[in-house]
Amino acid sequence: MNKITIAIDGFSSTGKSTIAKQLAKTLDYIYVDTGAMYRAVTLYAMQNDFISDEKFHSNDLILKLNNINLQFKFNPSLGFSEMYLNGKNVEKEIRTMKVSNFVSVVSAVPEVRNRLVKQQQEIGKSSAVVMDGRDIGTVVFPNAELKIFMNASPKIRAQRRYDELIKRGENISFEKVLKNVNKRDYIDSHRKSSPLKKAKDAIEIDNSNLSLKEQFTQIMLLINKILKLE
Numbered sequence: 544m545n546k547i548t549i550a551i552d553g554f555s556s557t558g559k560s561t562i563a564k565q566l567a568k569t570l571d572y573i574y575v576d577t578g579a580m581y582r583a584v585t586l587y588a589m590q591n592d593f594i595s596d597e598k599f600h601s602n603d604l605i606l607k608l609n610n611i612n613l614q615f616k617f618n619p620s621l622g623f624s625e626m627y628l629n630g631k632n633v634e635k636e637i638r639t640m641k642v643s644n645f646v647s648v649v650s651a652v653p654e655v656r657n658r659l660v661k662q663q664q665e666i667g668k669s670s671a672v673v674m675d676g677r678d679i680g681t682v683v684f685p686n687a688e689l690k691i692f693m694n695a696s697p698k699i700r701a702q703r704r705y706d707e708l709i710k711r712g713e714n715i716s717f718e719k720v721l722k723n724v725n726k727r728d729y730i731d732s733h734r735k736s737s738p739l740k741k742a743k744d745a746i747e748i749d750n751s752n753l754s755l756k757e758q759f760t761q762i763m764l765l766i767n768k769i770l771k772l773e
């Protein structure tokens with residue numbers, strides 16, 4: 544076998560997607576950002592007023608799940624796939640602070656998770672996939688050949704997220720971003736339905752003080768070791 548499944552899990556803003564994209568490009572694998580799928584469902588809930596006045600009407604969303612069509616379309620000029628919700632590119636809209644504020648509660652709904660997990664398993668059926676999220680190594684692909692669990696201190700993660708949002712033109716304070724990071728950590732790791740946790744056989748990488756190059760080298764060593772054994 545020379546194609547493997549690579550599962551990358553971890554807390555928000557640990558740089559999972561950056562490293563996953565780079566790995567997929569180098570290996571010529573498909574990259575799947577499962578967070579984008581949960582974000583797109585959250586956007587759909589917001590657009591349809593299932594989330595209003597800080598209240599989330601989860602039953603209304605569950606009734607409409609069949610109306611949600613999610614697609615990844617490869618953008619050659621970017622070198623990775625973008626998220627389409629019911630035929631519309633929503634890459635920008637799903638990354639706003641507003642979506643970030645609600646995505647954890649939407650992704651805690653078991654009906655939402657069951658549906659998205661099935662779609663993710665379908666996409667990764669033939670291996671050669673790098674998938675990042677919260678439950679990839681534990682639920683989506685428990686038999687993945689390589690499982691990485693990324694971590695970094697909350698302050699460092701909030702700083703990364705803050706820099707990203709400012710660059711995108713959002714007007715936000717660092718304190719607000721840190722609060723959102725801590726809140727999402729708590730909800731993601733305490734929800735009943737497949738909470739974020741390190742799979743027993745995952746390799747943890749704390750990248751608080753690691754460059755992207757160092758992380759990449761470390762993971763490529765692991766991949767090459769597995770590929771040689773196969």
Ligand code: DC
Binds near residue numbers: 577578675676677731
């Ligand atoms: O990776 P991200 O920050 O874009 O993910 C957004 C949210 O989606 C995150 O707070 C938790 C949820 N999520 C999840 O529950 N399971 C996944 N596999 C991916 C994301």
